[in-house]
Amino acid sequence: MANELVGKNSLYIEPTTGALENGEASKNFDDDGRPRRTGTVVTASAHIITAVIGSGVLSLAWAIAQLGWVAGPAVLVAFSFITYFTSTFLADSYRHHGSRNYTYMDVVRSHLGGYKVQLCGLAQYGNLVGVTIGYTINASISMVAVKRSNCFHKEGHNAECSISNYPFMAIFAGIQLILSQIPNFHELSWLSIVAAVMSFAYSSIGLALSIAKLAGGGGHVETNLTGTRVGVDTIGSEKVWKSFQAIGDIAFAYAYSTVLIEIQDTLKSPPPENVVMKKASLIGVATTTLFYVLCGCLGYAAFGNNAPGNFLTGFGFYEPFWLIDFANVCIAVHLIGAYQVFAQPLFGFVESRCRQKWPESKTITKEYAVRVPLCGVYNFNVFRLVWRSVYVIVTAVIAMIFPFFNHFLGFIGAASFYPLTVYFPIEMHIAQAKVPKYSCRWVWLKILSWTCLIVSLVAAAGSVRGLADDVKTYKPFQSQAHE
Template identity: 70%
Template sequence: MSFAYSSIGLGLSIAKVVGGGHVRTSLTGVEAGVDVTGPEKVWRTFQAIGDIAFAYAYSNVLIEIQDTLKSSPPENKVMKRASLIGILTTTMFYMLCGILGYAAFGNDAPGNFLTGFGFYEPFWLMDFANICIAIHLIGAYQVFCQPIFGFVEKWSQGKWTNSQFINGEHALNIPFCGTFYVNFFRVVWRTTYVIITALIAMVFPFFNDFLGLIGSLSFWPLTVYFPIEMYIKQSKMKKYSFTWTWLKILSWACLIVSIIAAAGSIQGLSQSLKKYQPFKAQQ
């Protein structure tokens, strides 16, 4: 799905660039004092760093993916290769989307690559791209929510061990499909969670700001700190050795990046709230 809608966006950007028409661009993006104020440009840069951190915070699903691998060849070798190929591929698409999107729309390019860029024709192609986005997000939502669902359900089962509502499995016979077992607590809890998160998303449509904030809060501890510390512990690395030193420097540098990104995202949210209208998308 990502490959499909990203390729569509790239193709439309290339078509717009080839079709002519001059857009205002510069080496450093939007111009301070012309498009935005100096402080606003700095805050937007910090927010963009948070968006990038969110895009690379794949640690939430890394273990989930590794659990599906066979034991031969070893999982660590497979995951090293898969991570390398995956990061290189996504980086290539991110860079192409950013560069070609900016070349096509210049300093007026909004954050949403497809729905905000002014791509309205051909309609069928845009509809297909948005269907791909919907399918992608529905699947990704399920994957990212599974740890939350599992934690709450396991904690509840341990807390109320005698509750039939929480622990009971009820057989449901569906014609031509067989028998399925339904847990009422699981149905109610997961449905409620989805409804609440959907309402929050509609009430507070600050897409880029929230992405940057989530990315900044999760990037350093999950994607940088814990993996580095686990690697140091597992490999029994000597303290103050060359590798230990540069890994620590990398960790602290990423912490600073995360703090900067969080500050930018919080500032962006505060600015968005000033012109906030419920259930309306922010421009």
């Protein structure tokens, strides 16, 4: 028999004042009356790596091929520095006059207020929706790549091996229907650790295969200081557009500011949450940058100016086919976890707003304890089941209608990088630190902000152009791996 419960395990709950008055705060509750947080630098780093080392790493060889040996690595390092630099501002904004902020919107509301709160919500949650759609697309491409790899192994590398992505999108959505019932971000640590291990696995495989290709000769490939050559590999206008798109791909590869505050809200204290979060950000960004530079540069060295958009699903490698299969399974497993890391803040936001608007609704507020064999007690909520299931189904349907990978992730990166990774963190730092207007520090921060805005605009333009080209060449019943 299910027992009615208070939703105390939800990401958004009211402070349990009675528990505080009874002196239970030191044992089971934090200073805000919520269940004691247990996150550490290890779990936070796992969340960050899961969010950052995504499928974008596999497109970096293509990105560097567009930009060349000079601009390519320079853009990678520049984005890593900017991401870490502004993440420290965001981490410091978690508490405002001692009070916690639970979401990115709460942080902006505390430090900036006004219409910027709505702009932040639009950018953050729009980005989260876009990322979950993108991950549905990419996971299906990796699943299809397993079947195509076996087909190429049996039929030869020139075989057609055309396989529809749609059934695999449905499989991915089915898995997410189950995982989306995990009540909140605080219970995702195990999934993030598994996903982080998977991301290291497939990145290492791609790296090892690139090294093997270089060591084995692999034929002569052309590489240049400026990347693809105008008049030889591409025409002038395409060179410009693809360079813009490559910048967007790299921006996407570092996107985790959208979930930074939610990750920080899982950390136990002491030590102070901002100190732990800065360490986790340094570990996460440094680790991913090392992988990115190695995978991007060695991938470019191995494939040259003809580097595929994704060298595992675009079949830069065909053999050993079993290793390609394993790498693509790792990608799919990683994206299963990454989907949840990006979806949980959106789930929590909608559920919190609905509880605030309809506090008397039993469908929205009541939770029930259901004993699940081998898993213990699960807190079941009717609204959570319906709303999250509808969300997963809708994102899967959109992914089926819009199954383009490379240009889509570039557009997402360009659209979200500036407001969430640069603009709001800098503006909140200026407000929090009371940086004098027109002071040297203020001027440099504004220069950084405006420079990143220009970069985001040109990257978005390149991605829109790429999307338009994809629409023209789209074949609805074939695998959409970018080759």
